[in-house]
Amino acid sequence: MSGATPIELMTIAGSRLLRDGRVVFAGVGAPLEASVLAKRLHAPSLTIVLEGGSIGPRMLPGRLPVSTNEMRAAHDAFMLTSINDLFLYGQRGHYDYGFIGAGQLDQYGNVNTSYIGDPDAPKVRLPGSGGANDIVSSCCEVMIMTRHEPRRFVERVDFITSPGYLNGPESRRSAGLVRNRPVAVVTDMALLGFDEKTGRLRLDALQPGVTEEQVHANTGFELLVSEAIGELPPPTDQELAELRWLRDGNRIDTPQTREVTSAP
Amino acid sequence: MKDAADKRMTLSEAAQLVQSGDTVVGGGCCYSRTPWAMLLELVRAERRGLTLARNLMCYESELFLASETASKLVSSWVGIGLRWGIPKVFREYVERDPSIYEEWSHLSFGMRLMAGSMGMPFLPTASLLGSDLLDRLPAEHIRCPFTDQLLVAVPALVPDVALIHVQTADARGNAQIEGPAYMDVECARAANTVIVTAEEIVPSEAIVRTADRTVIPGFVVDAVVEVPFGSYPHECHGRYEADFDHFDGYTEMVTREGVAGVQAYLEETVTAPGSFAAFLDTVGASRLLEQRRRARELVAA
Numbered sequence: 075m076s077g078a079t080p081i082e083l084m085t086i087a088g089s090r091l092l093r094d095g096r097v098v099f100a101g102v103g104a105p106l107e108a109s110v111l112a113k114r115l116h117a118p119s120l121t122i123v124l125e126g127g128s129i130g131p132r133m134l135p136g137r138l139p140v141s142t143n144e145m146r147a148a149h150d151a152f153m154l155t156s157i158n159d160l161f162l163y164g165q166r167g168h169y170d171y172g173f174i175g176a177g178q179l180d181q182y183g184n185v186n187t188s189y190i191g192d193p194d195a196p197k198v199r200l201p202g203s204g205g206a207n208d209i210v211s212s213c214c215e216v217m218i219m220t221r222h223e224p225r226r227f228v229e230r231v232d233f234i235t236s237p238g239y240l241n242g243p244e245s246r247r248s249a250g251l252v253r254n255r256p257v258a259v260v261t262d263m264a265l266l267g268f269d270e271k272t273g274r275l276r277l278d279a280l281q282p283g284v285t286e287e288q289v290h291a292n293t294g295f296e297l298l299v300s301e302a303i304g305e306l307p308p309p310t311d312q313e314l315a316e317l318r319w320l321r322d323g324n325r326i327d328t329p330q331t332r333e334v335t336s337a338p
Numbered sequence: 339m340k341d342a343a344d345k346r347m348t349l350s351e352a353a354q355l356v357q358s359g360d361t362v363v364g365g366g367c368c369y370s371r372t373p374w375a376m377l378l379e380l381v382r383a384e385r386r387g388l389t390l391a392r393n394l395m396c397y398e399s400e401l402f403l404a405s406e407t408a409s410k411l412v413s414s415w416v417g418i419g420l421r422w423g424i425p426k427v428f429r430e431y432v433e434r435d436p437s438i439y440e441e442w443s444h445l446s447f448g449m450r451l452m453a454g455s456m457g458m459p460f461l462p463t464a465s466l467l468g469s470d471l472l473d474r475l476p477a478e479h480i481r482c483p484f485t486d487q488l489l490v491a492v493p494a495l496v497p498d499v500a501l502i503h504v505q506t507a508d509a510r511g512n513a514q515i516e517g518p519a520y521m522d523v524e525c526a527r528a529a530n531t532v533i534v535t536a537e538e539i540v541p542s543e544a545i546v547r548t549a550d551r552t553v554i555p556g557f558v559v560d561a562v563v564e565v566p567f568g569s570y571p572h573e574c575h576g577r578y579e580a581d582f583d584h585f586d587g588y589t590e591m592v593t594r595e596g597v598a599g600v601q602a603y604l605e606e607t608v609t610a611p612g613s614f615a616a617f618l619d620t621v622g623a624s625r626l627l628e629q630r631r632r633a634r635e636l637v638a639a
Contacts, residue, residue, distance in 0.1 A: 103420055125444060126367050127518030134636065140419035140582070143367035143394065145575055145636045148517055156519040157367065157393060158452055161445040165464055188441060193474065199432040199439075201424045204394060204415035207443035208465045237468035249468030250479075250488030 078309045080221065080262035082317055083281050085111065086309045088173070088219050088260040096170035097121045099209055102142045104219050105173035108260075110138070111317050121152075123169065125205040127160045129153040136323015142205075161205065164212040167253065172213025174206045176220040178231050181274050181295040183238025183256040185210070185218060186231035193233050203235045210236040215257045222261035222292045229295040239273025246273065264289050265306060269298050279304035339560040344509045349375060349614060352533045352561040353383040360385075360498035363451070363529060364392040365522035369419060369580045371515075372396065372572040373501035375565045375614040376535050381407050382608050391497060393447050393521050396572065397588065400427040403438070404600040412495075414444040421582070422589045427600050441471060446492050448521055453494035454528030462489040500529035502554065503568050505577060506544070507536040511559025514551045517575025517637070526554045532561075537577055539564040567618055567626055576637040578629035584621075 078086065081104065088108035092098055094117040100109040106124070110133050113120045121130050126143025130152035133139070139147035148154055163169065177200050178186040187206060191197030210216045216238075220226055238256045239246050246255075259266040265279040276298035277289055282305065290297060309317075319325055339345060339355075353376075356362060362380070366372040377398050380388070390402050391412035399416050402408035404427055416439075417424050432439045442450070446465045453461040462480055466472045467490055472479075480491040502522050507513040513534050515522060526532050534554065539562060545552055568574070571584040592599040611617040618626065 126370065127520060137636070140421050141368045141370070141394075141417075143370045143518065143520065144419075144573055145370070145517070145579060145633060148575070149636050154518045156523060157444065157521050158448040158524060161448065165445070188471070189436075193470070194436060196433050196436060199424070199429045199436075201417040202413070202415040202441050203443045203471060205444040207469055207471060208445035211443075211465045211467055234468070234470040240468050246468065250464070251468050253464060 078314055082309065082314060084219060084221070084260055084262040085317060086313045087265060087281065087306050088217070089115070089313070091217060091258060091260065092117050092120055092171060095119045097123060097168060098171040098173055099123050099164055099169045099213050101174040101206065101209070102139055102147070103175055105175060107138065107317065107320060108219065109173060110320055111313065114316055115313065123160060123163070125157065125160065127155045127157050129155065129160070133320065135320050138320060161208050164208065167214065169213040170215060172209035172216045174209055174216070174218055174236065176218050176226065178226055178228055179218060179220065179238070179259070180228055180231045181297070182240060182242065183218065183259065183268060183275060184231050184234045184240060185236040185238065186233045188235045189233045191232055206236045210238070210256065211251060212253060214254050216254060217258045217260065218256070219260045222263035222289065224292055224294045227293045227295065239268065242273040243270070263292060266297070267300070274298050276300055277303060279306050281306050282308040340557055345511050345559060345562045346509050346539065347561050347563060349379040349563055349565065350383065352376065352563050353379045353385070355531050355533060355561060356380055356383070356385055356499050358386040359388065361389040361391060362499045362501060363495070363497040363525045364390065364398070365500065365502040365520060365525050366569070366572070367520040368394040368417070369396045369572040371503050371517070371520065371574050372398065372569050373503040373535055374398070374570065374572050375568040376501045376503070376533060376563070378608050378614065381405050381604060391495065393444060397425045400425045400431070400600055401604060403428060403431045404597050405604055410438050410440070412440040412442070414442045414447045418585055418589065422585055426592050427597050430596070440475070442475065443471060446477065446490065448524065450492045450495035451521055451524040451528050453492065454496040455524040459494050460491045462491055464489060466490045495528060497525070497529040499531045499533065500525040501533050501535070502526055503535045503565070503574065504554070505537045505574065506540050507534050507562050508540055508542040508545045508556070509562060510542065510556035511554070511562050512542070512545045512552050512556040513554035513559070514545065514548065515553050519553055523553050526558050532559045533563070534559050534561065535563045535565040535568045537566055537568060537574060565614060568614070570618065570621070570626065570629070573633070577633055578626065579632040579636065581625070581629055
């Protein structure tokens with residue numbers, strides 16, 4: 075199996091965070107791929123829910139959805155409901171994980187997917203919140219997945235689309251965000267957690283072959299460092315084969331890969 | 339018109355129910371079950387200065403801006419899909435004048451329609467708290483009168499007109515949806531005027547036999563238009579998949595030519611054909627049937 079790309083490293087590390095039997099509300103793209111991968115490997119009873127109203131879908135390899143609401147995202151689902159219904163299960167507290175991507179994020183895990191620059195005279199207009207704001211406001215444990223680049227990891231986001239710890243745990247509480255908490259940021263270079271006292275991001279573990287210096291060089295703020303930095307185990311051949319199959323639909327048979335379940 | 343027994347009409351007749359300046363909400367979600375034929379009929383009918391609201395928007399966003407059909411958009415997300423990103427001309431319009439776009443979160447937008455559909459002036463939600471979105475929106479902090487919990491109150495959205503595309507409806511407007519209902523039911527209940535386009539209009543007996551699948555009752559509906567492939571090039575659950583090659587062609591043209599590319603697309607798909615049916619003729623039966631075949635691979639019959 076050829077070496078993992080940065081995105082594959084990130085996606086596989088993300089998939090390992092998801093435990094069996096739980097419910098994950100995943101954004102389309104890498105968070106969804108990580109969720110589908112987890113379900114195919116170590117978490118067969120993981121329930122994936124998607125913004126368009128799809129509960130418990132299983133994806134057709136090679137035809138992953140390009141948007142959260144389309145037929146590919148509904149493939150083999152247990153339930154297809156309305157968007158409000160889908161989100162309200164989350165507001166009720168039924169979703170264990172919320173898993174989103176990020177255009178720009180800061181040391182408190184605040185995410186910006188709205189405007190680069192001044193929102194009244196923006197340099198760049200981004201696609202917007204979609205369900206991300208709702209996910210971080212309601213899902214029990216919030217996880218964020220993004221490439222580790224200085225332009226993404228900034229001291230202070232230009233605009234808070236989806237709040238993390240705002241300025242720290244007390245500011246999050248007093249804003250009324252008392253139902254849940256951000257827990258992790260997964261990147262192609264590292265796994266980051268949040269310092270409980272300050273709500274700031276902390277380097278917990280490195281991706282294989284990445285140094286602490288490289289992480290700091292790609293982070294636009296002072297990143298806290300865990301007392302004992304771990305190293306994430308490299309992707310297994312099985313993880314890589316499954317992920318690539320999901321993405322391109324071309325089967326590379328290894329003894330471990332399983333048959334796809336498709337519609338009757 | 340809600341009390342008529344037969345509300346069938348043509349797309350151009352239905353467009354008469356929409357006045358320039360109206361707030362129009364579109365059903366579906368991004369490129370799924372979009373009321374595409376009806377949206378483009380409003381462009382053809384030269385409506386101006388609409389406020390177009392839709393929970394997630396695809397490139398109808400920039401078609402409406404570039405043709406001046408809409409002067410304001412309300413949504414939670416605007417993009418064509420992962421592969422194509424944000425519509426370029428929409429982006430340019432908002433970067434020039436951010437006031438033309440009102441950004442909600444997906445659920446808070448949905449709660450606005452839900453409040454409208456319930457006949458209530460607002461609903462509370464736990465979304466938007468702590469965000470910068472809240473500062474720019476007509477939404478307010480509120481404390482629960484019973485628990486003192488800090489929440490956000492969002493105002494009801496009562497659109498002038500809702501445009502809904504469904505798989506089946508009868509002549510009175512009793513409508514059935516296959517696949518996710520998105521926010522269509524809330525849109526239909528909240529709006530003052532409701533235009534339903536349907537892949538097929540069926541006899542009422544067919545609706546009666548499967549009444550548990552009826553999600554919009556005829557008494558909220560003002561117009562019913564039969565439009566096969568009425569979401570194309572977008573998808574309609576179980577009927578046809580979105581035409582990603584069409585999206586590729588569109589985005590290439592707009593990337594190359596910007597707003598002139600959007601105008602050219604409207605000329606090609608709206609003005610020159612003269613009707614939605616004639617536009618479908620330019621697409622051709624073989625391509626439409628291929629989209630139908632691809633849908634069947636994804637959704638069990």
